[in-house]
Structures are given as structure tokens and as C-alpha cells.
Amino acid sequence: MANRELTVRGAREHNLRDISVDLPRDSLIVFTGLSGSGKSSLAFDTIFAEGQRRYVESLSAYARQFLGQMDKPDVDFIEGLSPAVSIDQKSTSRNPRSTVGTITEVYDYFRLLWSRAGEPHCPVCDERIGRQTPQQIVDRLLELADGTRFQLLAPVVRGRKGEYADLFAELQTKGFARARVDGEVVSLSTPPTLEKKLKHSIDVVVDRLVVKDGVGRRLTDSVETALGLSGGLLVAELVDLPAGDPGRERRFSEKMACPNDHELGLDELEPRTFSFNAPYGACPDCTGIGTRLEVDPELVIPDEDLSLADGAVAPWGRTGSEMEYYQRLLRGLADQLDFSMDTPWRALPKRAKDAVLHGHEHEVHVKFRNRFGRVRQYSTGFEGVMEFLRR
Incomplete structure (x- = not known):
């Protein structure tokens, strides 16, 4: 029967004083204590060092000659220990593409394994994908x-x-x-x-x-x-x-x-097929990050009692020539869909709200006076405020 515990007896590495502990396997364990109390000595210099030493000893003599001799930590014995990896607490990265798998390079071996031994299946019928003549x-x-x-x-x-x-x-x-x-x-x-x-x-x-x-x-x-x-x-x-x-x-x-x-x-299948850091393997929605930014409609229209003329659409409610351009588009959209710019947002029909937020399938006819008082008009597409913000 496999050991359910990691047993450490008589650990004396660095400032440890004959420490004996039983740790549950397959669990998230946190070592806490004052600075200098021996947390790193137990985790890195004893448990990890012994796991790494045993793994190296399992390799061939030819492979070991490139890795050098690894000293046994000062401990009586450790039982239930598997091959171990460690990440130095001083070298952690805030890069979202940096994971335990990439830092320890275990992910590279997984990608190689999946690309060489994996059997792809159709996502529609779950049948194994084969070759076509x-x-x-x-x-x-x-x-x-x-x-x-x-x-x-x-x-x-x-x-x-x-x-x-x-x-x-x-x-x-x-x-x-x-x-x-x-x-x-x-x-x-x-x-x-x-x-x-x-x-x-x-x-x-x-x-x-x-x-x-x-x-x-x-x-x-x-x-x-x-x-x-x-x-x-x-x-x-x-x-x-x-x-x-x-x-x-x-x-x-x-x-x-x-x-x-x-x-x-x-x-x-290639190793890059399984890499979230490669364009050919990453999810097209999140590009391999695991999260994506979305526009919250409640922040776009923070006050539903305001009308479009009063700045109900927050990103287009400010002053300036660019914002005036979008106000003209809204007025053209209102004329085309037959709703009033002075109606509070909450009272607008659903069709009007959807068009403002997500765009209109037909071109909008815009008519306005320039700074010289001349009437100008043109037709253009209207993509909606949500797509404007996504860009």
C-alpha cells in the first residue's frame, strides 16, 4: 500500500534540531514561523534535497556524470517521498504566463508527452481523428x-x-x-x-x-x-x-x-499545439491568459434616469470634438429608429437600447451644422458603444 504520509525523522540540517514530523501526502501544506526558525531548512534543504537526490540516483551512470554528486541532507530517514520540484521564493514572477509548470519546466515534458502519445478526438462526435486519402x-x-x-x-x-x-x-x-x-x-x-x-x-x-x-x-x-x-x-x-x-x-x-x-x-500534433504561450495552441478568446476583459453595461450606463442628450452613455458623455461626433451618431440613430434623445434611458424601447449598445445593422444618416453654420450630412455604420470600448 502506498504511503499516505511523508515521514521525516531526525532532521538536523542547518538550524534544525533533530526535528521529526509526519506530513499528509497530496495536500497543500504551509510552514509558518519566525525568521530563522527553520522553515526553508525543512522544506528546501531537507525534503526537497532528498527527493532530488533520490531521483538523480535513479538515473543511469551516464546521465549522473553531467549532474554531479548531490550530498545527502543531515536527516536520519525520510519515507513516502516522491521526486520533487521546488520554486525559489525569491524568484517568483507576476507574469500571468508564468506557472509552476513553466518555472519547473515540467510543462515542457507534458507537452512533449501529449504530442507524441496523445490521440486526438473530434470535439463534435468524440471519434478518434484519423487520416484522409x-x-x-x-x-x-x-x-x-x-x-x-x-x-x-x-x-x-x-x-x-x-x-x-x-x-x-x-x-x-x-x-x-x-x-x-x-x-x-x-x-x-x-x-x-x-x-x-x-x-x-x-x-x-x-x-x-x-x-x-x-x-x-x-x-x-x-x-x-x-x-x-x-x-x-x-x-x-x-x-x-x-x-x-x-x-x-x-x-x-x-x-x-x-x-x-x-x-x-x-x-x-506538435508540442506547441499544447502551449498556451504559442498562437497555435492558445485559446483564441483569452490568448492563453485564462481571463479576458469584458465591458460591463452597468458601467457604460451608470444612471438610467439620464437621457442620451444628458450623457446617459458615460464614455460619450464628456465634451470634446470626438464625443460630439458620437453624439451626432446617436441623434442620427434616434431619428432612424424613431425615439427621442430626451427620453430617460430606462424608458427607451429595447430595440433602441440594443442598437446603442451593440450597433445597428443599417447605416445611420447623420445631419449637422458645422462651425460655419453650413448643413452637412453623410451616412455611416454604427457599431455601438460596446464595440467602441472593446477596440
């Missing part, structure tokens, strides 16, 4: 509606630094005419000059196709070309969909794909 990819693309226009992209560079002038020249000699560089399609005859110290992503435009009868052979050749060029990855961009549509790009891979054909494509 070129023919399966072709069949999936042919399932698109007739007349669908798309282009096949081969990702050759993903988030790496460099100028890539030689790559552009090589691609052009192979007969490719276009590439998508950092999200923008460019001609390889006049490639852009990239900043060497910045990270870039480059996708080669292999072919542009329309789903119709007889396109299968050409599509098969283009899919095989793209997969060979990128090492097994392919992106099909449905060009008729809006730029922000999540279905505009469909990723395929000879290596990782859902067996139930869910719209999911993953790269091969």
Missing part, C-alpha cells in the same frame, strides 16, 4: 453544390520567420502564378518583400475550380499536387462566401481528419 478529399469536395467556386491552397509556410524570396522564385519556376501571403493573394511575378524578423504564412494557389460535371480528373490532379507541395495539407477556400464566414475555408489533411466527415482538419 487524396480520393476521400476529392469526394468531399465533389459533394459541394454545383456551381460552387473554390480555390485549392497548399500551406507551405505557417507562422515562421523569414523573407522567403527563394521560395517565391522556386514556386514561380514550378509554374505557380499566385500565393496567399499573410491572408492576401499576391502574384508570384511580383512577390512582396517580407520582413525577415516577422512570422509569415504562405499558401500556394494550386488551382481555381468550379464544381460541375467532368471536373473530377482535374480536381484529383490538383489535390495530389497540393498535398505533395505542402507535405499532406490542403485548404479549400470557397471564394463566394463572405470573408468572415467560418465555412469559407475547409482544411484537409492526409494525416488528421474526423472519420464522420465533420468540418474539422488538424495539423499533426
Whole structure:
């Protein structure tokens, strides 16, 4: 049976005087006491030092020669001790990206373990993600509606630094005419000059196709070309969909794909996939921090008895030319939605409140007099005060 306690007998390191304690395992334990009472001597110089010494002794003789000889702490014996890690109390960091795992480098081993031994599963059906053959990819693309226009992209560079002038020249000699560089399609005859110290992503435009009868052979050749060029990855961009549509790009891979054909494509697992400090592994909402800033509507409208004309929207209630601009937008919105700027906030209809806070789907017509008394008017979009504050 595993020890449920950490037993220390006869600890005499530094100023300890034959101390014996029994500590519960798998618990958060705090050592308190006056300065010089032996807290660090017991925790770091006795318990941690013995745990580290035993771990080093378990390594091969070849590995131990690089770590040096570790002295045994002055203690009669310690039982129930596992390999230990410690963080010096003087070297703690307030960086939110600094954790026990990163400081002790244990996190690096976890990322390596997960990337080499992990089995990814589809978040939709929980089935294990497998590989797709070129023919399966072709069949999936042919399932698109007739007349669908798309282009096949081969990702050759993903988030790496460099100028890539030689790559552009090589691609052009192979007969490719276009590439998508950092999200923008460019001609390889006049490639852009990239900043060497910045990270870039480059996708080669292999072919542009329309789903119709007889396109299968050409599509098969283009899919095989793209997969060979990128090492097994392919992106099909449905060009008729809006730029922000999540279905505009469909990723395929000879290596990782859902067996139930869910719209999911993953790269091969890498240690950076599990790093909250890397863009490819971090949560897109919190960027790996674990928290995110949000706008509190109650602070935006602190006094619901005020009207918009009286400054109910706190960020836009101050004076100045910029604030006057937003007051004009509010007046234009009020005219368009038919509510009064003099009505208290709490009495405004829900539609008006939602438009002020979260924006309006149609353009707002603004009409005002400039400082010379001339009437000016224009139409513009209205994003809402919440989006204004998020920016």
C-alpha cells in the first residue's frame, strides 16, 4: 500500500534540531514561523534535497556524470517521498504566463508527452481523428453544390520567420502564378518583400475550380499536387462566401481528419499545439491568459434616469470634438429608429437600447451644422458603444 504520509525523522540540517514530523501526502501544506526558525531548512534543504537526490540516483551512470554528486541532507530517514520540484521564493514572477509548470519546466515534458502519445478526438462526435486519402478529399469536395467556386491552397509556410524570396522564385519556376501571403493573394511575378524578423504564412494557389460535371480528373490532379507541395495539407477556400464566414475555408489533411466527415482538419500534433504561450495552441478568446476583459453595461450606463442628450452613455458623455461626433451618431440613430434623445434611458424601447449598445445593422444618416453654420450630412455604420470600448 502506498504511503499516505511523508515521514521525516531526525532532521538536523542547518538550524534544525533533530526535528521529526509526519506530513499528509497530496495536500497543500504551509510552514509558518519566525525568521530563522527553520522553515526553508525543512522544506528546501531537507525534503526537497532528498527527493532530488533520490531521483538523480535513479538515473543511469551516464546521465549522473553531467549532474554531479548531490550530498545527502543531515536527516536520519525520510519515507513516502516522491521526486520533487521546488520554486525559489525569491524568484517568483507576476507574469500571468508564468506557472509552476513553466518555472519547473515540467510543462515542457507534458507537452512533449501529449504530442507524441496523445490521440486526438473530434470535439463534435468524440471519434478518434484519423487520416484522409487524396480520393476521400476529392469526394468531399465533389459533394459541394454545383456551381460552387473554390480555390485549392497548399500551406507551405505557417507562422515562421523569414523573407522567403527563394521560395517565391522556386514556386514561380514550378509554374505557380499566385500565393496567399499573410491572408492576401499576391502574384508570384511580383512577390512582396517580407520582413525577415516577422512570422509569415504562405499558401500556394494550386488551382481555381468550379464544381460541375467532368471536373473530377482535374480536381484529383490538383489535390495530389497540393498535398505533395505542402507535405499532406490542403485548404479549400470557397471564394463566394463572405470573408468572415467560418465555412469559407475547409482544411484537409492526409494525416488528421474526423472519420464522420465533420468540418474539422488538424495539423499533426506538435508540442506547441499544447502551449498556451504559442498562437497555435492558445485559446483564441483569452490568448492563453485564462481571463479576458469584458465591458460591463452597468458601467457604460451608470444612471438610467439620464437621457442620451444628458450623457446617459458615460464614455460619450464628456465634451470634446470626438464625443460630439458620437453624439451626432446617436441623434442620427434616434431619428432612424424613431425615439427621442430626451427620453430617460430606462424608458427607451429595447430595440433602441440594443442598437446603442451593440450597433445597428443599417447605416445611420447623420445631419449637422458645422462651425460655419453650413448643413452637412453623410451616412455611416454604427457599431455601438460596446464595440467602441472593446477596440
